[in-house]
Amino acid sequence: MTVPTITAARLTGAAHRAELPLLVLGPSLGSSASTLWTRCAMSGLTEVFDVVAWDLPGHGYNHAVPDGSFTVAELAEGVLRVLDDVLEQRGEVGGGRGGSFAYAGDSVGGAVGLQLLLDHPDRVTSAVLLCTGARIGEPAMWEGRLGQVSVSGTSVMVAGSAERWFAPGFLDEHPETGSALLHALADADDRGYAQVCEALAGFDVRHRLGEVAAPVLAVAGAHDVATPPANLQEIADGVQQGRYVELPDVAHLAPAEAPETVARLVRAHVLGEEPEPPAEAPAPAAATAAGERYDAGMAVRREVLGDAHVDRATAAATPLTEDFQRFITEYAWGGIWTRPGLDRRSRSMITLTALIARGHHEELAMHVRAARTNGLDDEEIKEVILQSAIYCGVPDANTAFRIAQQVLSELDATPPGGDR
Structure with a gap:
C-alpha cells in the first residue's frame, strides 16, 4: 500500500479557530489549494469554519512525490493522516477518539471526498462535492493524458485546460484568477500529475454510492465537459441523503469561478443556514x-x-x-x-x-x-x-x-x- 504524503494549509487565522467546526477543502487535478480555494474561503468560510485546504502530491506546496503509484483510496488515507495532525492540535483525536470534519472538494478533491465518505463514514459529517463524479472520464482518456505528460510535461495541458476549466468569458473577465490557476498547472510536478491521472483511471465507486449516509450536496457546472452535470446528478440520486445544484455560469472549477456562490452553498449545507438572497445591486x-x-x-x-x-x-x-x-x-x-x-x-x-x-x-x-x-x-x-x-x-x-x-x-x- 502506497499512502502519499499530503500537505495542508490553514486558511483561518489562529485566533479562536479551534472553537470553529473544521472544514476541509480538496483541490482539482493541476491546481493548488490556495489558487483554487482562497477567494471562496475568504468569501465567508473562514469566519465560521476552521478551514484547512490540502495539496496533491507534486502540486502547490506539496513537493513530496512517492516512488510508486497510488489509488484514490490511498490518496484519501494520506489526507486523513494530515487531518489527524490538525485534529490533534484541536484536541479532537487521541485516547480512542477520531475527530470529525465537514468536507468540500472539486474534481479529484471531490473523488477523495467520496472515498472518505465510504471508507470512514464516522469521520465526515457532511460533504459538498463539486464538478466531480463517482467515476471521472474513461481509463483510455487518462492513459492518453499520461502519455502526453510523460513526453511534454504538464505545460502541454495548459491550452486544453484553459478551454475545459472555465465557462465562456471567464478568462476575459478574470484574467488574474485564470492566469494563477494555469500557472499552478504548469508548475505541477510531472510525476505527481501523472500519478493522480493513474489513480483516477482506476477510480469507480458508482456501485457503492448507496453506502453513503452523510448528507451530500452535489454541485455541477452547466458548462463542465470534464465532469458533466449528469455525473453530479448521479451522485445526488445515488447517496442516501443527496441534493443537486447546477450553477449556470460555471465549468469545472466552481470554487474559483463562483467563489461567493460556492461559499454560500457550503455554509447552507454544512451549517443549515438559509441561503442569502442576491444583493439588489452589485458592488461597483x-x-x-x-x-x-x-x-x-x-x-x-x-x-x-x-x-x-x-x-x-x-x-x-x-x-x-x-x-x-x-x-x-x-x-x-x-x-x-x-x-x-x-x-x-x-x-x-x-x-x-x-x-x-x-x-x-x-x-x-x-x-x-x-x-x-x-x-x-x-x-x-x-x-x-x-x-x-x-x-x-x-x-x-x-x-x-x-x-x-x-x-x-x-x-x-x-x-x-x-x-x-
Missing part, C-alpha cells in the same frame, strides 16, 4: 476588485508570514495605522505576491536583497522567516546575503548575516508545530 467593479485583492493578499500574507504574526499585526492596528495595514495587505500581498510571473522562492530572494540594501533590519528578520516558509534553505539564504555583499556593501551584509543567524537559530530551536 472597482470595489469588488479591491476586495478580491485584499482577500487574496490576506491569504498569502498568512501563508508566508504565519498566522501568529498576522494576528499580532492586525490586533495592534489603531485608527492611525489600520488603513496602512489594509493598504499593504491589498497592494503588497494581494497586488504583487499573488502575481503568477514569479514563484514565492524568487520573490523571497528579491525581497531579502532589497531589505539588505535599504537597511530595513526589522523587516529583514521577518522575511528571513518568510524565506524559510517559501522553501529557501540556509545555504540559499547565505548565497543571497553574499551576493548582496558585492552589490549592496560589506557592512550591510555583515548586519544581515547577524540578523539571519539569530532568526535561523530561533527557527531551528522551535519545536515542530510551534509558532512560525
